[in-house]
Amino acid sequence: MPGFPLRLTIALAALVPLLMLASLMVGAAGLSPVDALVALWSGEGPASIIARDIRLPRTLLAASIGATLGLSGAALQGLLRNPLAEPALFGAPQAAAAASSFVIAFGFLSATSTVVPLAGIAGALVSIGGLVAIAGRRASLTVILLAGLALASFAGAATALILNLAPNPFIALEVAFWLLGSLEDRSVDHLVISAPFLVASWIVLMLNARAFRALTLGEDAAASLGVDLFRTRLLVVVGVALGVGAAVAVAGSIGFVGLVAPHLVRRYADSDPAHVMLPAALAGAALLLAADISVRIIPAAIELKVGVVTALIGVPFFLAMIFSERRMLEGSPS
Numbered sequence: 001m002p003g004f005p006l007r008l009t010i011a012l013a014a015l016v017p018l019l020m021l022a023s024l025m026v027g028a029a030g031l032s033p034v035d036a037l038v039a040l041w042s043g044e045g046p047a048s049i050i051a052r053d054i055r056l057p058r059t060l061l062a063a064s065i066g067a068t069l070g071l072s073g074a075a076l077q078g079l080l081r082n083p084l085a086e087p088a089l090f091g092a093p094q095a096a097a098a099a100s101s102f103v104i105a106f107g108f109l110s111a112t113s114t115v116v117p118l119a120g121i122a123g124a125l126v127s128i129g130g131l132v133a134i135a136g137r138r139a140s141l142t143v144i145l146l147a148g149l150a151l152a153s154f155a156g157a158a159t160a161l162i163l164n165l166a167p168n169p170f171i172a173l174e175v176a177f178w179l180l181g182s183l184e185d186r187s188v189d190h191l192v193i194s195a196p197f198l199v200a201s202w203i204v205l206m207l208n209a210r211a212f213r214a215l216t217l218g219e220d221a222a223a224s225l226g227v228d229l230f231r232t233r234l235l236v237v238v239g240v241a242l243g244v245g246a247a248v249a250v251a252g253s254i255g256f257v258g259l260v261a262p263h264l265v266r267r268y269a270d271s272d273p274a275h276v277m278l279p280a281a282l283a284g285a286a287l288l289l290a291a292d293i294s295v296r297i298i299p300a301a302i303e304l305k306v307g308v309v310t311a312l313i314g315v316p317f318f319l320a321m322i323f324s325e326r327r328m329l330e331g332s333p334s
Helices: 006-025 033-041 046-080 092-106 115-135 141-165 169-179 188-207 209-215 219-224 229-251 257-266 274-297 306-331
Strands: none
Touching: 006 033, 006 046, 006 274, 033 046, 046 141, 046 188, 046 209, 046 229, 046 257, 046 274, 092 115, 092 141, 092 169, 092 229, 115 141, 115 188, 115 229, 141 169, 141 229, 188 209, 188 229, 188 274, 209 219, 209 274, 219 229, 257 274, 257 306, 274 306
């Protein structure tokens, strides 16, 4: 019987640094592994500027955002006991996208300006406060979900309105491209802005891992074991919103990683959601790193958006999962 997927976790923990090294190497100006590593520590020269100043922030953002999405997906699936739960359920990423879109459209700022992620994080925090205020104290999970869906719908409509009211079509196009999700031209400033929220999200979610284990027995059983259901729900929602809101604020909308990563590792683990969280975070980091590397390899007039690549990966994955489930149902005795 599978338990904690130790071998898979070790393999993923080894794969992520290799992908990070590949990310430092790949681009318009290719670097060898040795050149990329030496350039990180050397003071001057074109290779140092490329590896340390341009590619390193992008690489660290890809790894940290991917890990956040994978961990958030695993945490929500554990909380809701639903393998289709994903990090966009509670409105924070949509609110972050709306706030960032607003400052791009009406602040006449570049999509890579550091003001954009600050606005996005502010939007995510406002959505968290709105969710708590709407749901109220001691709210059930259903009420929290409905409040989150209402906020997500409102933020999505606000983003559409911003696109519609953009001062000119060029600004609307920049907003639309930003919404597709990209790590291009991100700097150390973007990493510094997002890091506290991403790390806070990881800590909050990992501290609630044991509660997910109790929730597999049902809410009544978990409550009888001493789990504070309201506190657990609130902390998980806030943790997911902090991390995913910061991720969207920095990189735009990057879908499917939070859905795919937990599914990739779950088949190698048991039914304990706590056993899925760490490998799901590593799988998310590996997925986003691989996707970001691929957009630099695929020949195109302009660099593809990483959010498009993750969607192209995610859709076939879930179609394959559907067909696999169908085969299992058709092969089982009635």
